[in-house]
Amino acid sequence: MSQTVDRALSILPLLAEGPANLEQVAQRLDVHKSTALRLLRTLHEHGIVYRQPDQRYRLGARLFALAQEAMENLDIRGIAHPHLAELNAACGHTVHLAVYEEDEVLYIDKVESRYPVRMYSRIGKPVAITVAAVAKLLLSDLPEPERRAVAERLDYPRYTARSTTDAAAFLTELAKVREQGWATDLGGHEESINCVAAPIRDASGRVAAAMSVSAPNVVVSADELLTLLPRVRRTAEAISAEYAGRASTPPRTERAAP
Amino acid sequence: MSQTVDRALSILPLLAEGPANLEQVAQRLDVHKSTALRLLRTLHEHGIVYRQPDQRYRLGARLFALAQEAMENLDIRGIAHPHLAELNAACGHTVHLAVYEEDEVLYIDKVESRYPVRMYSRIGKPVAITVAAVAKLLLSDLPEPERRAVAERLDYPRYTARSTTDAAAFLTELAKVREQGWATDLGGHEESINCVAAPIRDASGRVAAAMSVSAPNVVVSADELLTLLPRVRRTAEAISAEYAGRASTPPRTERAAP
DNA sequence: GTGATCGTTGCATATTTTGCAATGACCATT
DNA sequence: AATGGTCATTGCAAAATATGCAACGATCAC
Numbered sequence: 001m002s003q004t005v006d007r008a009l010s011i012l013p014l015l016a017e018g019p020a021n022l023e024q025v026a027q028r029l030d031v032h033k034s035t036a037l038r039l040l041r042t043l044h045e046h047g048i049v050y051r052q053p054d055q056r057y058r059l060g061a062r063l064f065a066l067a068q069e070a071m072e073n074l075d076i077r078g079i080a081h082p083h084l085a086e087l088n089a090a091c092g093h094t095v096h097l098a099v100y101e102e103d104e105v106l107y108i109d110k111v112e113s114r115y116p117v118r119m120y121s122r123i124g125k126p127v128a129i130t131v132a133a134v135a136k137l138l139l140s141d142l143p144e145p146e147r148r149a150v151a152e153r154l155d156y157p158r159y160t161a162r163s164t165t166d167a168a169a170f171l172t173e174l175a176k177v178r179e180q181g182w183a184t185d186l187g188g189h190e191e192s193i194n195c196v197a198a199p200i201r202d203a204s205g206r207v208a209a210a211m212s213v214s215a216p217n218v219v220v221s222a223d224e225l226l227t228l229l230p231r232v233r234r235t236a237e238a239i240s241a242e243y244a245g246r247a248s249t250p251p252r253t254e255r256a257a258p
Numbered sequence: 259m260s261q262t263v264d265r266a267l268s269i270l271p272l273l274a275e276g277p278a279n280l281e282q283v284a285q286r287l288d289v290h291k292s293t294a295l296r297l298l299r300t301l302h303e304h305g306i307v308y309r310q311p312d313q314r315y316r317l318g319a320r321l322f323a324l325a326q327e328a329m330e331n332l333d334i335r336g337i338a339h340p341h342l343a344e345l346n347a348a349c350g351h352t353v354h355l356a357v358y359e360e361d362e363v364l365y366i367d368k369v370e371s372r373y374p375v376r377m378y379s380r381i382g383k384p385v386a387i388t389v390a391a392v393a394k395l396l397l398s399d400l401p402e403p404e405r406r407a408v409a410e411r412l413d414y415p416r417y418t419a420r421s422t423t424d425a426a427a428f429l430t431e432l433a434k435v436r437e438q439g440w441a442t443d444l445g446g447h448e449e450s451i452n453c454v455a456a457p458i459r460d461a462s463g464r465v466a467a468a469m470s471v472s473a474p475n476v477v478v479s480a481d482e483l484l485t486l487l488p489r490v491r492r493t494a495e496a497i498s499a500e501y502a503g504r505a506s507t508p509p510r511t512e513r514a515a516p
Numbered sequence: 517g518t519g520a521t522c523g524t525t526g527c528a529t530a531t532t533t534t535g536c537a538a539t540g541a542c543c544a545t546t
Numbered sequence: 547a548a549t550g551g552t553c554a555t556t557g558c559a560a561a562a563t564a565t566g567c568a569a570c571g572a573t574c575a576c
Contacts, residue, residue, distance in 0.1 A: 003532065004262040004299040004564065009304040022523060031270040032566050037524070042260045046267040050359050052466075054521080059328035060358045064382035067325040069274040070317035100307050101319045123380070124322035136350060206311075261563065262533070280554060295555070313554080374536045 012059065014210035015049065019056040067124060074099075076200065076209045077109050080239045083159065084111050084211065087235045091228055093215040096195075098127060100138035103150060105129050111216070123172045130156050130164045133197035134210035140178035141199070141207035147174060161194070162188045182233060183210075184226070192217045194225050198236035201242035211236055265289060266297045270317065273307065277314040295461070303447050318392070325382060331359075334458065334467045335367050338497045342369050345493045349486055351473040355458075356385060358396035359465070361408060363387050388414050388422045389446035391455035392468035398436035399465035405432060406488075420446045440491060444482070445487065450475040456494035461502035471493055 003124045007029055014020060014028055026036035040057055043049035047062030069162040077097065084095045084192065088111040091237045097109035126194055129135040140145060151174070177183040185195040197212035217223055263364060265287055272278060272286055284294035298315055301307035305320030335355065342353045346369040355367040362384045387393040397405060409425040409432070413470045435441040444452040455470035471490055473483055 001296045001303070002262055002266070004260055005266040005297060005300040006303070008260070008263040008266070009300070009306060012304075012306075012324055016324050016331065016332045018333075023521090033523075034525080034567085035565060038259045038564080039263060042263040042267070043443070045259070045264070046270075047360065048267060048270075058332075059324065061362045061364050061384070063321070064325045064329065064364060065362075065384060066270055066274050066317065067322045068380060068382050071322065073274065073276045074316075075276075102305065104319045104323075106322060122326065123328050126323060204415055281552090290556075292536085293534060296533080449549080 004039075005057055007035075008043060011036075011039060011043065011049070012063075014068065015057060015059050019052060019054075019058040021056045024054060025057065046047060056169065070166050071108050071124065074108055076239075080200065080209070080211065081109060083235050083239050084109060086113075087213065087231065088112075090231070091213060093213045093219070093225075093228075096212045096214065097200075098132075098134040098135060098210050098212070100135075100142075103129075103153060105132065105135040105138055108209075113219075128157070128159060128189045129197045130170055131159060131185055132212075133183040133185040133195040134212045136177045136183040136185075136199055137199045137210040138207055140174040140183075147171070159189050160191045162191075164188065182229060185212075186222050187217075194222045196225055196229050196232050198229075199240075200236050200243060201240045209242065211237075211239070248253055265293075266301060269297060269301065269307070270321075272368075273315060273317050277310060277312075277497040279314045283315065285368060329366050332366055334497075334501055337460060337500050338458065338467070339367060340471065341493050341497050342367060345369075345471065345489065346371075348489070349471060351471045351477070351483075351486075354470045356390075356392040356396065356468050356470070358393070358400075361387075361411060363390065363393040363396055363487075366467075371477075371507065386415070386417060386447045388412055388428055389417060389443055390441040391441040391453040392470045394432060394435045394441040394443075395455055395457045395468040396465055398432040398441075405429070418445055418449045419448050420444065420449075422446065422508075443470075444480050445475075452480045454483055454487050454490055456487075456516065458492045458494050458496075458501060459498045466501065467497075469497070 001236060011025060014025065020028075022033060022040065024035055025040065026033045029036055029039075040049060044051060044057075044060070047060050049057050050060035076099070077173060080097050084097060088095045092114040094113040095111045096107050097120055098105050098107050106126050107123050110123050110139070127135055129139070139150060142150065148171065151170050154167070156164055156166055156168070158165070164173060181199065183197045185193075185197075187194060193214060193216050195212045195214040197210050199207040200209040202208040211232070213228055215223070268287060269283055273284065278286075280291055280295055280298065283298065284291040287294055287297075292402050298307060300310060302315075302318070305318050307314050308318035309313050309315055333421040334357070337434050338355050342355060346353045350371060352459050353369045353373040356363050356365050368381050385393055387397070397408060400408065406429065412425070412428070414422055414424050414428070416423070422431060439457065441455045443451075443455075445452060451472060451474050452469045455468050457465045458467040458469060460466040469490070471483070471486055
């Protein structure tokens with residue numbers, strides 16, 4: 001819609017790949033060097049881009065800070081966190097909180113396991129959407145046509161022998177998850193890791209987020225992990241209740257006085 | 259430099275505070291609603307901004323993904339990580355890697371402690387620059403005039419009774435750190451947490467990054483932590499050697515064929 | 517000292533963005 | 547059901563803004 005901004009933003013993924021100099025940026029944007037320079041300067045003024053000692057550009061600190069701040073200010077996150085911490089204190093395993101957004105599911109909070117062997121994950125990183133328990137819950141609640149459309153769009157990487165293989169299988173799984181109101185991932189992403197997840201709903205009953213408990217086989221078996229299900233669901237419901245109470249109606253934001 | 263981009267980027271910190279609707283954005287930018295709309299649309303197309311079901315805007319998934327990707331692609335990070343992991347395996351404590359950039363120091367990698375009581379920190383989050391051991395190392399190597407200028411610019415929050423109180427004290431500390439080639443933070447940020455840090459240098463000897471080991475008093479005393487200093491320094495030197503070897507001359511990036 | 521590479525600047529052109537005002541969608545209230 | 551209000555959206559003409567060019571300058575390697 002706005003050419004200038006469009007070009008400026010196109011620089012970001014380019015720099016995410018690694019540092020680049022002016023000419024490289026100009027070439028990949030297909031604009032004159034001087035144009036690229038001015039765009040980069042503007043980005044620099046905002047701290048989004050950093051100029052290394054060797055003059056090359058890379059993404060800057062403010063970008064990281066922005067991403068952090070945004071996540072910490074998510075309504076759900078603030079409400080959920082104490083509950084997640086409590087659950088972690090009780091069972092000791094890694095607890096995750098995730099949301100869905102335009103074909104991606106990402107972790108927005110995490111309380112680390114107390115055990116030495118831990119699952120790899122990072123806040124802000126997109127999750128394996130076709131296998132993760134939280135992803136199943138979030139997608140299972142999409143309106144039918146969109147759910148189907150998304151499922152068709154996705155890739156189905158075979159992380160392990162138990163990974164979901166295609167859209168049809170995924171939709172079947174989603175239907176089941178939707179029905180039962182909880183989900184699992186038993187070695188679908190990493191052979192030795194299992195998860196149990198439950199949905200967090202807003203006042204209208206829509207799934208607004210999902211939480212999960214994950215643990216590697218070496219710590220607890222899949223069966224043992226499943227015994228935690230009731231507790232996970234109770235935690236998710238507690239969060240839902242609080243969230244629905246606080247953010248049910250899209251909060252009427254006060255207008256500034258003229 | 260570029261008004262349009264400037265305005266678009268000004269939206270980001272605004273949304274980082276929390277979701278906002280079109281009118282709020284327009285007001286804070288001091289532009290017409292239609293203008294704000296078009297900017298937001300462009301941001302949306304790039305996934306930088308997300309439109310919630312209630313129509314309000316907030317920062318989007320791609321921003322997080324970008325921040326992640328950028329950090330994972332930092333040259334130093336890739337080189338340092340195995341060394342950090344090894345050190346963590348040996349001592350069990352939390353290990354951090356940090357860089358300096360325009361008045362901020364931020365963690366770009368972290369290996370979590372094996373102990374249940376852990377320090378709070380998050381990759382991408384700016385560190386307490388006036389007290390953190392890694393910050394002292396990074397700032398101590400700035401050219402004298404800039405070091406002074408930065409020290410004057412900073413705030414000196416009193417996190418604890420041992421926090422650095424003002425620019426003068428900070429500069430004295432920096433001189434000491436510069437001299438001895440390593441740094442500590444003994445309860446300057448959080449009463450019960452201590453850190454030992456060592457510098458990572460590029461081929462020219464400049465401090466390019468800094469690493470630290472942190473542990474709470476309840477796990478090891480400050481004195482015990484200090485016994486790790488030689489090991490920390492050795493690790494930092496190993497990383498320096500590898501980094502200098504690989505990235506000494508600003509890597510001549512190949513130009514794309516015309 | 518010389519040549520080459522890459523970043524930087526001033527300026528005229530015209531493309532792109534802007535603000536306006538009108539329309540439309542949606543919600544709450546009576 | 548109807549009405550009033552809030553807020554998002556669109557087309558258009560005016561003008562401000564970004565663009566590419568070409569010349570300059572800095573820096574580095576040879």
